[in-house]
Amino acid sequence: MKAILVAESRQGTLLPGSYETLAFAEKIVAEPVMFLVGSQASLPAFPGRLYLADADVAGEYNPEEHLRLLQEVVAKEAPQIIVFLHSSYGWDLAPRLAFALGAGQVSEVVDCQEGAMVVPACNSKLRRVVRSSGDVTVVTLQAGAFSLANEPGGSPQVELLESRHDGQVEFLAYEAGELGGVDLSKAEIVVSAGRGIGKPENLAMVEALAKALGGEYGASRPVVDAGWAEHTRQVGSTGQTVSPKLYVACGISGAIQHLAGMKKSEFVVAINTDRDAPIGEVADVLVVADLKQFLPALTARLSA
Amino acid sequence: MKILVCIKQVPDMESRFKLNAEGTWYNDQDLAWRMNEYDEYAVEQAVQLREQLGDGEIVVVSVGPDRVKEAMKKALAMGADRGVHIKDDASHEKDPFQIAAAIAAYAADEKFDVTFTGMQSQDRGSAQVGVLLAAHLGMQAVTTIIEFSHEGGMTTVHRELEGGLKAVVRVPLPALFSCQLGLNTPRYPTLPNIMKAKKKELLTLQMADLLKASALTTTDETRYPEKRGGGLVLEGDVADQVSQLMTILKEKTAVLK
Numbered sequence A: 001m002k003a004i005l006v007a008e009s010r011q012g013t014l015l016p017g018s019y020e021t022l023a024f025a026e027k028i029v030a031e032p033v034m035f036l037v038g039s040q041a042s043l044p045a046f047p048g049r050l051y052l053a054d055a056d057v058a059g060e061y062n063p064e065e066h067l068r069l070l071q072e073v074v075a076k077e078a079p080q081i082i083v084f085l086h087s088s089y090g091w092d093l094a095p096r097l098a099f100a101l102g103a104g105q106v107s108e109v110v111d112c113q114e115g116a117m118v119v120p121a122c123n124s125k126l127r128r129v130v131r132s133s134g135d136v137t138v139v140t141l142q143a144g145a146f147s148l149a150n151e152p153g154g155s156p157q158v159e160l161l162e163s164r165h166d167g168q169v170e171f172l173a174y175e176a177g178e179l180g181g182v183d184l185s186k187a188e189i190v191v192s193a194g195r196g197i198g199k200p201e202n203l204a205m206v207e208a209l210a211k212a213l214g215g216e217y218g219a220s221r222p223v224v225d226a227g228w229a230e231h232t233r234q235v236g237s238t239g240q241t242v243s244p245k246l247y248v249a250c251g252i253s254g255a256i257q258h259l260a261g262m263k264k265s266e267f268v269v270a271i272n273t274d275r276d277a278p279i280g281e282v283a284d285v286l287v288v289a290d291l292k293q294f295l296p297a298l299t300a301r302l303s304a
Numbered sequence B: 001m002k003i004l005v006c007i008k009q010v011p012d013m014e015s016r017f018k019l020n021a022e023g024t025w026y027n028d029q030d031l032a033w034r035m036n037e038y039d040e041y042a043v044e045q046a047v048q049l050r051e052q053l054g055d056g057e058i059v060v061v062s063v064g065p066d067r068v069k070e071a072m073k074k075a076l077a078m079g080a081d082r083g084v085h086i087k088d089d090a091s092h093e094k095d096p097f098q099i100a101a102a103i104a105a106y107a108a109d110e111k112f113d114v115t116f117t118g119m120q121s122q123d124r125g126s127a128q129v130g131v132l133l134a135a136h137l138g139m140q141a142v143t144t145i146i147e148f149s150h151e152g153g154m155t156t157v158h159r160e161l162e163g164g165l166k167a168v169v170r171v172p173l174p175a176l177f178s179c180q181l182g183l184n185t186p187r188y189p190t191l192p193n194i195m196k197a198k199k200k201e202l203l204t205l206q207m208a209d210l211l212k213a214s215a216l217t218t219t220d221e222t223r224y225p226e227k228r229g230g231g232l233v234l235e236g237d238v239a240d241q242v243s244q245l246m247t248i249l250k251e252k253t254a255v256l257k
């Protein structure tokens, strides 16, 4: 079996997540061939064949051109599987390739078993085992689901692809996220508010607990999107990554994108009315309670 | 301008899910249903675009059994003009390729200028249907947008990337955009608009009449995840929970001074 592994480059630098595709290829025992629209100056440590297109010409976001380049490689290599990350790059490009090849796509793979892929459903409350029926399969991998046992090493044998600057979608610029504000990444204690707080006034309970514990407060995305907390307090894949000694998740369900930002925490306490909430999977202690009762009670005890 | 919005009805994610008899998906009895969260942003963006332009038509389409009309009525109450229900009692057995093919079969002759979808559904989460629909229709697609503007015939969007970075992208129409959380603030339908929505056209088409393609992927089974165990669950009286948690924090962490 042969696998095309689609690596990613952003602002001229190879994204380390690219190695997760290599880990997946090892797991399914496939011969890996890499594909990258990137730069000679930032190549993956990989001892195999790498098809490289110059991102300065093609652009880092140019789906039509990236698709054309990938199709060229697929035609040359005739792989059985094409592997992307389930990332802003991967979920954008993978279905285009699947469509062009008439191949089935399986998204956000977390595991594989006997030729089928395991994917999450319903905010990770369920797992689905999915199989593609054709000769070629396209998959995207959940970030962090596969990792290499050893440090990657070696240098690739580069095959240059000729890229063009074609395409109707015009990339104009990158825009950085908001800067400044609180740096949660250094906090030893983070108490985060989720949508379960119900209304903005209840954020005060979370802040009060954070204060009583001598920590900072953070938030899940819906709390930030609603404008109840500033973006610099958002924990998750599109916010901050924290690794405190104690993380308290208040009214947070535990979506994978939230977990991505807090799973390195040493000790996790979750307060949730839903005993089945996926946050329970990573919590050392799950307190099944209404946070409106529990938080003030805990804060009072700490301050006593 | 003709605008299409694709929405899905999904169960409340706080539900306790049971499996169906075949063990291939959740049992759809006794669940609370709502519009897929991402799609609320899609509907809102369509309504805002029409408001900005001062004219235009918004069609909302949804695939599934009769109950999905509830979600469609919400979209109509938010401001969509008419609905097209692609009726399929076994929509959970269709794969993303088929769902996109069926919507494309309907949309092909309608010549929509702009299509909005959610970036993914909360239950399946494949994040494929939007991009596949655009591919079926031979138009551009840009995924995961968190800003949308249409000025002087130009459509400019911000795509959300990882870690807070955004890519600013300009796209010619017709095009499809998949909407990410936070794109806008979805409005709550007002009572008068809910009443008005009841009189809006809601056409039903049959899946079998639209879908010719077979599935490219199939579900072997759906199951619960393996519990990683470990975690302690505290239930019961709040005062007891507080005492127990205090003891645990003292024993297991160094944060209580």
Ligand SMILES: Cc1cc2nc3c(=O)[nH]c(=O)nc-3n(C[C@H](O)[C@H](O)[C@H](O)COP(=O)(O)OP(=O)(O)OC[C@H]3O[C@@H](n4cnc5c(N)ncnc54)[C@H](O)[C@@H]3O)c2cc1C
Pocket (backbone or CB within 6 Å): A193, A194, A195, A196, A197, A219, A220, A221, A222, A223, A234, A235, A236, A237, A238, A239, A240, A250, A251, A252, A253, A254, A255, A256, A257, A258, A261, A271, A272, A273, A274, A277, A289, A290, A291, A292, B014, B119, B181
């Ligand atoms: C590309 C992408 C990037 C994303 N990036 C991020 C990110 O960086 N950070 C992030 O957080 N999310 C992110 N998300 C969103 C993520 O998928 C979830 O939608 C989000 O994390 C849900 O936030 P939540 O847990 O607060 O809300 P919900 O999922 O709605 O959960 C609310 C929880 O509160 C509980 N609850 C309700 N009432 C109470 C009560 N009274 N007491 C106690 N508990 C209660 C409920 O049982 C539920 O578990 C991203 C999504 C995508 C697609």
